[in-house]
Amino acid sequence: xxxxxxxxxxxxxxxxxxxxxxxxxxxxxxxxxxxxxxxxxxxxxxxxxxxxxxxxxxxxxxxxxxxxxxxxxxxxxxxxxxxxxxx
Ligand SMILES: [Zn+2]
Numbered sequence: 001x002x003x004x005x006x007x008x009x010x011x012x013x014x015x016x017x018x019x020x021x022x023x024x025x026x027x028x029x030x031x032x033x034x035x036x037x038x039x040x041x042x043x044x045x046x047x048x049x050x051x052x053x054x055x056x057x058x059x060x061x062x063x064x065x066x067x068x069x070x071x072x073x074x075x076x077x078x079x080x081x082x083x084x085x086x087x
Pocket of ligand 1: 074
């Protein structure tokens, strides 16, 4: 992936697992994603986040990073945008 920004966060305290399934279901991995609503056509777009880990210091803390692209294009109308994080 070229031209990426990096979002750093102390991941462990921020991950929230939603409700537990009531029946035994097949498991599937879910992935971090970025999304935006296109200003032209109004449709939702999702971009898979690229996760990276780094081990920090002697305390064993692991920082996780989720990369997001500098530019995106709507997959429906192909309008291109420069990205910024929502507040
Ligand atoms: Zn669009």
